[in-house]
Amino acid sequence: MTESLSRGAGIAVVGAAGKTGAAVVTALDGLADVRRVVHTARRPGDHAVDLETGAGLAEALSGCRGVYFIAPNVHPDEPALLRNAMGDAADAGIEHFVYHSVAWPYTPAMPHHVDKARCEDELRTFGGLRWTVLQPCAYAENFAAVLDGAATAVDVPYSPDARFSFVRLTDVAEVAARVLVEGADVHHGATYELGGPQALSVRDLCDRASGPVSVKQVSVDEWMSRHGQSLSEDGRGRLSAMFEFYDRHGFTAGHAVFESLLGRPPR
Numbered sequence: 476m477t478e479s480l481s482r483g484a485g486i487a488v489v490g491a492a493g494k495t496g497a498a499v500v501t502a503l504d505g506l507a508d509v510r511r512v513v514h515t516a517r518r519p520g521d522h523a524v525d526l527e528t529g530a531g532l533a534e535a536l537s538g539c540r541g542v543y544f545i546a547p548n549v550h551p552d553e554p555a556l557l558r559n560a561m562g563d564a565a566d567a568g569i570e571h572f573v574y575h576s577v578a579w580p581y582t583p584a585m586p587h588h589v590d591k592a593r594c595e596d597e598l599r600t601f602g603g604l605r606w607t608v609l610q611p612c613a614y615a616e617n618f619a620a621v622l623d624g625a626a627t628a629v630d631v632p633y634s635p636d637a638r639f640s641f642v643r644l645t646d647v648a649e650v651a652a653r654v655l656v657e658g659a660d661v662h663h664g665a666t667y668e669l670g671g672p673q674a675l676s677v678r679d680l681c682d683r684a685s686g687p688v689s690v691k692q693v694s695v696d697e698w699m700s701r702h703g704q705s706l707s708e709d710g711r712g713r714l715s716a717m718f719e720f721y722d723r724h725g726f727t728a729g730h731a732v733f734e735s736l737l738g739r740p741p742r
């Protein structure tokens with residue numbers, strides 16, 4: 476990205492403490508003043524808000540020109556969170572509201588994707604905001620331990636041969652930063668699907684790791700008993716539906732738009 480894209484102050488990243496938010500904050504570094512809007516403040520200067528009640532949100536967005544909205548993963552009512560944020564953003568005079576959605580949002584077999592489809596619809600029809608939607612496919616960083624060479628074995632609750640257009644979160648964040656810095660004059664009304672350059676399976680990822688990594692399919696119940704303990708029942712249901720869908724259909728998306736926005740092939 477060139478220096479000429481830098482237009483100064485005031486981007487609020489809502490969900491800044493999460494995996495996605497941290498990547499977007501890093502990508503914006505040096506390009507814009509970033510306001511970290513979080514659920515639980517962990518750093519001095521964080522703006523702690525409650526997205527469910529909207530408490531603190533109006534103050535957190537005040538004075539910013541752009542918002543990047545990242546919802547918590549598998550929240551039971553993402554559209555309600557978005558509604559709070561859109562209302563406060565409009566009241567705060569936000570010029571550009573960018574929503575972090577997902578590829579294939581309207582997929583009835585995956586309720587948390589459908590919630591993102593509903594969010595997209597509410598954003599487009601809200602009327603009081605100029606907006607952009609980003610639709611990333613599955614992050615390669617979901618398998619960070621494989622990519623980093625830290626894992627020697629991985630268990631997945633779907634076929635290890637199901638195919639995904641994995642994206643690198645750093646690439647997604649670079650596109651988010653570009654869209655936020657260039658703003659609504661360039662990107663209002665656009666929905667960008669962001670898929671990786673190849674449809675790869677988890678087995679392929681393991682084969683490309685720096686050392687040997689074995690991959691095994693486990694049942695959804697077994698996976699949940701190991702990794703889903705902290706999830707609500709609703710969250711477990713949403714993730715289980717996603718895993719069952721992945722097992723049958725994989726999850727792929729196009730890369731041409733991603734490449735165009737990056738100005739180079741995605742990694």
Ligand SMILES: NC(=O)c1ccc[n+]([C@@H]2O[C@H](COP(=O)([O-])OP(=O)(O)OC[C@H]3O[C@@H](n4cnc5c(N)ncnc54)[C@H](OP(=O)(O)O)[C@@H]3O)[C@@H](O)[C@H]2O)c1
Nearest residue numbers: 492493494495513514515526546547548577611612613614
């Ligand atoms: N993983 C993927 O492959 C992928 C692909 C496409 C799209 N996405 C989407 O990307 C989004 C972010 O995913 P992620 O993996 O980056 O999430 P994450 O790392 O789990 O971060 C979620 C953040 O949400 C915050 N949070 C939790 N409960 C909250 C609440 N009630 N109100 C406000 N904030 C709350 C948490 O903040 P605190 O830490 O402050 O509590 C946490 O930092 C999700 O909507 C997901 O669907 C993910």
